[in-house]
Amino acid sequence: MNPHSLVSIADLTKEQILHILDQARYFEDHPGLKVLDGKVVATLFFEPSTRTRLSFETAANRLGARVIGFSDANTTSSSKGETLKDTIIMVSNYVDVIVMRHYLEGAARYATEVTEIPVINAGDGSNQHPSQTILDLYSILKTQGKLDNLTITMVGDLKYGRTVHSLIMALKYFNPTFNFVACDELKMPVEYKEFCVMNGIKYVEHKDFTQEVINSSDIIYMTRVQKERFTDIVEYERVKDLYSLHNSMLVNSRDNLRILHPLPRVNEISYDVDSNPKAYYFQQAKNGLYARQAIICNALGIDILAPDVQSKYVSHE
Amino acid sequence: MSNPKSSLAVAALKNGTVIDHIPTNALFKVVKLLNLENATNQLTIGNNLEGSKCRKGIIKIADVFFPQDILNRIAIIAPNAVVNIIREYEVVEKLKVTLPDTIIGLVKCDNPKCICNNEPMSTRFHIVDRSAGIIRCHYCNHTVSTINATII
Numbered sequence: 001m002n003p004h005s006l007v008s009i010a011d012l013t014k015e016q017i018l019h020i021l022d023q024a025r026y027f028e029d030h031p032g033l034k035v036l037d038g039k040v041v042a043t044l045f046f047e048p049s050t051r052t053r054l055s056f057e058t059a060a061n062r063l064g065a066r067v068i069g070f071s072d073a074n075t076t077s078s079s080k081g082e083t084l085k086d087t088i089i090m091v092s093n094y095v096d097v098i099v100m101r102h103y104l105e106g107a108a109r110y111a112t113e114v115t116e117i118p119v120i121n122a123g124d125g126s127n128q129h130p131s132q133t134i135l136d137l138y139s140i141l142k143t144q145g146k147l148d149n150l151t152i153t154m155v156g157d158l159k160y161g162r163t164v165h166s167l168i169m170a171l172k173y174f175n176p177t178f179n180f181v182a183c184d185e186l187k188m189p190v191e192y193k194e195f196c197v198m199n200g201i202k203y204v205e206h207k208d209f210t211q212e213v214i215n216s217s218d219i220i221y222m223t224r225v226q227k228e229r230f231t232d233i234v235e236y237e238r239v240k241d242l243y244s245l246h247n248s249m250l251v252n253s254r255d256n257l258r259i260l261h262p263l264p265r266v267n268e269i270s271y272d273v274d275s276n277p278k279a280y281y282f283q284q285a286k287n288g289l290y291a292r293q294a295i296i297c298n299a300l301g302i303d304i305l306a307p308d309v310q311s312k313y314v315s316h317e
Numbered sequence: 318m319s320n321p322k323s324s325l326a327v328a329a330l331k332n333g334t335v336i337d338h339i340p341t342n343a344l345f346k347v348v349k350l351l352n353l354e355n356a357t358n359q360l361t362i363g364n365n366l367e368g369s370k371c372r373k374g375i376i377k378i379a380d381v382f383f384p385q386d387i388l389n390r391i392a393i394i395a396p397n398a399v400v401n402i403i404r405e406y407e408v409v410e411k412l413k414v415t416l417p418d419t420i421i422g423l424v425k426c427d428n429p430k431c432i433c434n435n436e437p438m439s440t441r442f443h444i445v446d447r448s449a450g451i452i453r454c455h456y457c458n459h460t461v462s463t464i465n466a467t468i469i
Contacts, residue, residue: 083436084432085436104435105428105456105459106431109432124457
C-alpha cells in the first residue's frame with residue numbers, strides 16, 4: 001500500500017487538507033509547471049464520468065505527464081471477467097500513479113491494498129469522491145477568504161449525494177453551521193447528523209427552501225434531485241421544483257454569498273442565476289483543475305511548495 | 318449434590334469445551350462460525366434450554382480446546398457467551414469472549430455494490446460501537462449490527 005494514496009477525505013488531517021489547498025493555489029498562480037515531466041498517469045474509468053476524467057487528464061497534461069487509460073470498462077478485459085486486482089497489478093507495471101473511478105463501493109480502498117503505486121479515488125459508487133471535496137473546499141476558501149465559521153446551506157438530494165457527505169466530514173475542522181434543506185425522502189442520513197453531533201457541528205434541518213435560509217447563508221451548495229431515487233414518481237413531480245434556485249430569490253442575500261453545485265445541473269438552478277456574480281459553479285469546476293494538479297503531485301510525493309522542488313521547476317516557467 | 322448428573326438435559330463432558338449462554342437465535346450461527354458442521358468429535362448442541370434469566374443455547378464438544386482468537390469470533394453474534402474448559406468433569410477455566418477490533422473473513426457485507434461482494438477477497442470490518450455491536454465495512458463504509466450479521 002502506498003501511503004500517498006487518496007481514498008477518502010476522512011483519511012486526511014486538517015494540516016494535509018490545508019497544504020493541498022495551498023498547493024492548488026500555487027498551481028492556479030503558476031500554470032504550466034512541468035513538474036511531472038517523464039511521468040505516466042493512468043486514468044482507469046470503469047464507469048463513465050466525462051467531467052472528472054477530463055479534469056484529471058487536463059491536470060496531468062498541464063503538469064507535463066503522459067496519460068494512458070480507458071473511459072469505459074466495456075472496452076477492457078474486465079468485461080472478459082478479469083478481477084480488479086489483476087487489472088490494477090497489470091497497470092501498476094506501466095505507470096507512476098493510478099486515477100480510478102469505479103461503480104463498486106470500496107473499489108479504491110481495495111485497489112490501494114493490491115499495489116505499491118499510489119491510487120487516487122475519482123469516485124467509487126456512492127461512497128467517496130475526495131477530489132470533488134478538495135475542489136469544493138478550494139472554491140469556498142477562494143470566495144470567502146477563509147474556511148472557518150461559515151454558514152453553509154446544502155439543498156436537494158442530501159440522502160444519496162456523496163459530495164455533501166464528504167464536504168461535511170472535511171468541514172468538521174472549521175466550525176461550520178449547516179442548513180440541510182431537503183424533503184423527507186432525500187433528507188440527510190442519520191449517520192451524518194450523528195457525525196455533526198459528535199463533532200460539535202451546528203445544523204438545522206428544513207423542509208422549505210426559504211428566503212430566511214438563503215439570506216443567512218455564506219455558501220449555498222445545490223445538488224441535483226434525481227428522478228431515479230424516487231419509488232413514487234408522483235412524489236418526485238411534487239418535490240422537484242421545491243428545491244430550485246431562481247435569481248429573484250437572491251435579492252437580499254449576503255454580498256459574500258456564492259452558489260456552488262457539483263454539476264451537472266438540470267433544473268435546480270435556473271439559467272437566470274448564471275449571470276449573477278454570486279453564481280460560482282462554473283468557476284468551481286475550473287478550480288477542479290488546480291485541485292487535481294495538487295492531488296496528483298501529492299500522490300507522487302511531490303510538494304510544489306518545497307524549496308528544492310521550487311528551485312528545480314519554477315525557474316523553467 | 319443438588320443437581321445430579323442424571324437430571325441434566327445433556328450428558329456431562331469428561332474433557333472438552335462447553336459454550337454456554339448463547340442466544341437461541343444465534344446458536345446455529347455459532348456452530349457455523351466455529352466450523353463445527355465438519356467436526357468429527359462428539360458434539361452436543363442444545364437449544365431453547367431454560368437458563369437462569371431466559372432461554373439459551375449451549376454447545377458441548379468433546380476433546381477440543383479452541384485458541385482464544387477463534388473463540389472471540391463468537392463475540393460477533395453472542396457477546397455474552399461463556400466458554401467453560403472441562404477437564405475430568407470439572408470446569409477448570411471460564412472464559413469470556415471479546416470482540417476483536419478488526420473482523421476478517423467472517424462476516425458478509427450486506428451492500429451488494431460493495432467491492433468485497435464482487436471480487437475474490439476477504440471481507441474486513443471494524444468495530445464502531447462495541448456495546449451496541451455495530452461494525453463498519455472497511456471497504457464501502459456500510460454499517461451492520463452484529464446481531465443481524467450474515468456469517469460467511
